[in-house]
Each structure stands twice: as structure tokens, then as C-alpha cells.
Amino acid sequence: MLEFSLLQQFLLVAKHESLSRAAEEMHLSQPALSRSMRRLEEELGTKLFFHKKNRIFLSDTGRLAASHAKKILRSIDGMKRQINLLNRQKNTISIGSCAPAPLWDLEPLLKKAFPEKTIETSICADVPELLSALKNGSCQLIILTEPLHEPGLLCQQGERESLYFSFPKTHRFAQKQGVRLQEMDGENMLLFNPIGFWNELHARTMPNSHFFVQSNRFEFSELVKKSELASFVTNLSMQKYGVPPGRCIVPVLDEEAAVTFYYICKEGDSFLLPSSLVRMS
Secondary structure: OOOHHHHHHHHHHHHHOOHHHHHHHHOOOHHHHHHHHHHHHHHHOOOOEEEEOOEEEEOHHHHHHHHHHHHHHHHHHHHHHHHHHHHHHHHEEEEEEOOOHHHHHHHHHHHHHOOOOEEEEEEOOOHHHHHHHHHHOOOOEEEEOOOOOOOOEEEEEEEEEEEEEEEEOOOOOOOOOOEOHHHHOOOOEEEEOOOOOHHHHHHHHOOOOOEEEEOOHHHHHHHHHHOOOEEEEEHHHHHHHOOOOOEEEEEEOOHHHEEEEEEEEEHHHHHHOHHHHHHHO
């Protein structure tokens, strides 16, 4: 019976046309590799190589064997990928969201409802990419800012998130009832990331601003406390992390600064929707 490793070694020898270079790449001794190639020839009952000036070339039967070996290895790789995908789908719940906030309550609910499974979450602002992940099975649930009604899919409306400026008390806008994003264009700000689709909004409406980005929540919060720079918060981030101390919270007046989240899954995965998870709790 042909061994998987023999076929790998055979193709590498054919690629390099050299036993020594192939052996070096595989961290084998050249004599050991030579014995492996002789064993493969014995199992197939034919010569696979001929030698010429310190190089080794495939014979006609060797080229035919290489063609089949490539197909066999591709088939084995495909089998491994499919098995790993099925195993992952059986033991992992993958959620893709356009923003972090909806995951804050959803992830604990999933962990409580399915303690035996691994919960994977990712933030992605690309809606077509999220839809593709849902349809090809790499995500079981996605979260968007627009409803989606398609045959075979379920869509549940979720929480609403609204954007605010967090100003130091000395800021010129600190006492205003509301501020538009464009009014802040050109002013430097602190920014926590990842924030998903919100990135596109401030980049488009405040192209002349410079954002000092932090990915560690604690470090970001400490900088906000000590800085004279403005930052962003939302109603949901303040529910989770509290109102930044010593700051004035002013609503962002742009219509785009308030969104509603929608949870979308295939009909067979309705148990992943927040309403189902709450009932299971």
C-alpha cells in the first residue's frame, strides 16, 4: 500500500530534480530519501527516474505517476478540509457582526446556552462578506444594520445604537445640545478600535481629522480620563463600560449616527437568535 509520505517525497524530488535539494528541504538524509524512492519504485513495479549529470529526471512512467500523485494528494487535502470544516461546524458557533456592541450581550448568552461549544465572534464591516459567510456556512449568525428578508433566512430586530461625542468640559462644544460630525472635521480625536462599520462613518465625514487609535479598552479609558481630546461613545458602550468620568456627553446629530441592529440566520438555526437564547436562559 502506497504511503502518503512517499508520494510527498516523490513529488518534491521531481520538483527539484535533485535528491540532495529535496532531502535538504525535508530535513532528511540523502541516503534515506534514496531508499524511499527505491521502495516507491518497487511498490509500483517500474523505474520512475533516470540520472544525468548529477541530476535526476522523471521517466515517462514517472511523469504519469507524478500526475496521479498530485491528484491523490489534492484529494487527501480536500478530504482533510471538509472533515475539519464539518468538525468545526459541529463544535463551533461562529458569529459575524458589523459592530462590537451586539456581541456584548449575545456572546454570554451563547456560552451559557451551549457550554460544550466554542463561540467564535468576528467584526466585519463588509456586508457582502458577512452574507457570503452566512450562506456558505462559515458563520451561523450575522448582525447587520439593515434587515434582510430572503427565503430560508430569519431576521430579528435587535437593539438600537446611537453615537455621542465625549468632550472634556473645556471643549468649545461641551455645552451644546448636539453636534454634527462635519463640525468636528479637522479636530484630532481619541478612537477605540475595532468598531466595525462606524469606522467608515467618521472617516467619510471627518476626513481632515487625525484619530489616535487604541485597541486596548483599559488603556483607551485611561487616556480619555487624562486627555483634552474628544472621543466617541455610544448608548450601548456607556451601558457596558459606564459614562466616562469628567466628560460631557453630547449627541451626534447626523441621521447616520443612530442604527438598529438585525440578527440574521438560516431557518434551521433559529435557536441562535437572541429571543430564543433569552427563553433558554
